[in-house]
Amino acid sequence: MHETEIVVAIAVATLRAATPLMLAGFGELITERSGVLNLGVEGMMLVGAAFGFIGTVATGSLLAGFIIAMIAGALLALVFGGLTLTLMANQVATGLALTIFGVGFSALVGVKWVGTPLAGLATAIWPHLSAASPIVQQLMLLDPVVWIAVLVPFAAHWFIYRTRAGLILRAVGESHDVAHALGYSVLRIRYLAVLFGGAMSGLAGAYLSLSYSPMWAENMVAGRGWIALALVVFSTWKPLWLALGALLFGLVTIAQFQAEAFGLAVSPNLLAMLPYLATVVVLVLISRDATRLKLNAPAALGRPFHATA
Amino acid sequence: MDAAAPPPRLRLSGITKRYAAVTANSDISFEVGAGEIHALLGENGAGKSTLVKIIYGVVHPDAGEIAWEGRPTAIADPNAARALGIGMVFQHFSLFESLTVAENIALGLGARESIAALTGRIAEISGRYGLAVTPSRHVHHLSVGERQRVEIVRCLLQSPRLLIMDEPTSVLTPQEAEGLFDVLRRLSREGCSILYISHKLEEIKALCERATVLRAGRVVAACDPRVASEQQMAEMMIGGALPVAHRPAPLKEGRVCLAVDGLSLPADEPFGTNLRDISLTLRDGEILGIAGVAGNGQKELLAVLAGERRAPDAAAVRIADTPAGLLGPAARRRLGLAFIPEERLGRGAVAEFPLTENALLTAYQGFTRGGMVRYGAVQRYARDIIARFRVVAAGTDAPGSSLSGGNMQKFIVGREVGVNPRVLLAAHPTWGVDIGAALAIRQALMDLAAAGSGVLVVSEDLAELFEISDYIAVLSGGRLSPPRRTRETTVEEVGLLMGGRMADAAARDAVHAA
Structure with a gap:
């Protein structure tokens, strides 16, 4: 029975660690499929985490907190869209600025809430959780947001490859000039994709501050936004591969905790590096296949669109 | 004009388009009749591309009027052009490399139709006109000739009444070009008008019944290409006598x-x-x-x-x-x-x-x-x-x-x-x-x-x-x-x-x- 418990615990923990990456990564995947590179994921996640936490404490409703976080993420993305799509600012520079802004802004608005206690999502849904058996307790940690994250890759796959909207999205990301010539509104589609990416980043951030570790701390996203960005490339812009990458990151994160628990004689700082290192190494190995990368990469990624009319 | 005669399929009157420093089109007027194959001739920068973009709704004119089948019409965007029955095959193909033929066609139709139903219609059209295309293939596998067939099939699926071809043969082998001409002549017999842009004069002589010549954004001449000589048409385009290149006598075999x-x-x-x-x-x-x-x-x-x-x-x-x-x-x-x-x-x-x-x-x-x-x-x-x-x-x-x-x-x-x-x-x-x-x-x-x-x-x-x-x-x-x-x-x-x-x-x- 003990072994079952460990397996369940590891599986649950992996899924929970992978959830924010899947959510933010999928949002960014949609954004990039439309041909826009938004490097501000980390910043949008942080703002989502801060506003989700503050919103929940202020309204007393977790649902309200998640919605506020998504709106906050989308608003930040709207700023990015206005600068890069309408004003045609450089996407890389603007995205980096967005992250730097998000780090500072979330720290500023969240400063009063550092150390505020909050019951996490799982506890709020199942108040009698602590009375249940260990396995049930573990399974109950799979809250609705985790389930959303599990469904997201399949929904995304279906959306991108099976629906007309997904087809148009891919078309705009492949060649905005052709899409424009055929009569599609490139900017409208890109704005929608950017807003969606922002909302998903906000949701991912709120998951961190409302469920994964229910609290607010400065810079608590801790680079997961960057990993999500990297996963999008590593997955060659395919949702199912993205899910795999997120699970790998989750698994190595858990392995690192386990190693620490076993008292492995390795510096904890070194262990803390592992998930990032493993993801980057796998990313590099996969990206060596330049052909596959080029075949799936949105050809118009990062290129500003200027209608010549 | 004879009051009883049907109005022309397309009539342009005084079309003018200015960009910051240049006037791309200046007071352009001509007509394309029903079932007519009409050539648009001109050197690069003469304003041909701008003009067809205006007809297809990609660019909006600063002045002038477009009449479609006798009715003045403002063509807001390519969707509106397609709704009228205007189809266009672009010079640089407007296909998405990473998508399949059927997906590309679906994007160009703008109609909500399942890929499966569309595949059947593609097969029907491609069979009727002898334009072999495979709906499930990815465009990046296709040769240039096949890509053009995809573009044409895409246009034909909308039963166009005016088909614009922008330098269609520049990428075709002579045999492929001949096959294309057969399709165009057949469309013309079925009543579809064709606006054919090219600078290959021998093709225009073989295919077209009327030609409008543009130079520096203006209509400078109109002629019947079946009668006019290639030399005459070239001189209308460049507005002067055509210099002749000559090959100096080759040397004996070098190293x-x-x-x-x-x-x-x-x-x-x-x-x-x-x-x-x-x-x-x-x-x-x-x-x-x-x-x-x-x-x-x-x-x-x-x-x-x-x-x-x-x-x-x-x-x-x-x-x-x-x-x-x-x-x-x-x-x-x-x-x-x-x-x-x-x-x-x-x-x-x-x-x-x-x-x-x-x-x-x-x-x-x-x-x-x-x-x-x-x-x-x-x-x-x-x-x-x-x-x-x-x-x-x-x-x-x-x-x-x-x-x-x-x-x-x-x-x-x-x-x-x-x-x-x-x-x-x-x-x-x-x-x-x-x-x-x-x-x-x-x-x-x-x-x-x-x-x-x-x-x-x-x-x-x-x-x-x-x-x-x-x-x-x-x-x-x-x-x-x-x-x-x-x-x-x-x-x-x-x-x-x-x-x-x-x-x-x-x-x-x-x-x-x-």
């Missing part, structure tokens, strides 16, 4: 200046072509033309000849008897190689640099002393090029991007020819260049050969290759056919080779030999 021996090289891009066992020999004083539809390995061959990609071994490419396969572009230039790439800005020249500095980019030998640039000498060199090739530019300080495509190309040709290379590689030297500039460029290549250099010209323009080359070889699917003496081959034979029919051509040879 080998460029040799490729059994070169095979896998493509380095997903949509690239693998080069297979390519051998060729170029001698001093000779022009070798390489024909073929773009995408059959031209880019890859030029890259490995110019040194942008290395050959698998040094001996595979020899320049002036020196193994050069592993050398980079600069080292090959020192051996006497010069290269006119296909893309003028970006590879041939830097858009932001003034012409002086663009001249220095490749012609630096002799223009530097102790690491310092002798700007005075470079400036004189740039001025000489501008004068010799009549480059229209504001001066030697004008940035590359301020020149029209044809003038930039003349400048680049002048720069490369000016260093007296032993071997000159020219990629599509007159592509998108107007008649006058094209003549000047061809003349420069022939003069260079007459002065003793070897010239290798890669081009899709068969008429051009037949005019200037001593030998013609065909690149198809990454294989190079054995070169033939231009005098001893025909356009038809080269066309067969371009379509990948090496065996057919060989069989024909056997018949001739027997």
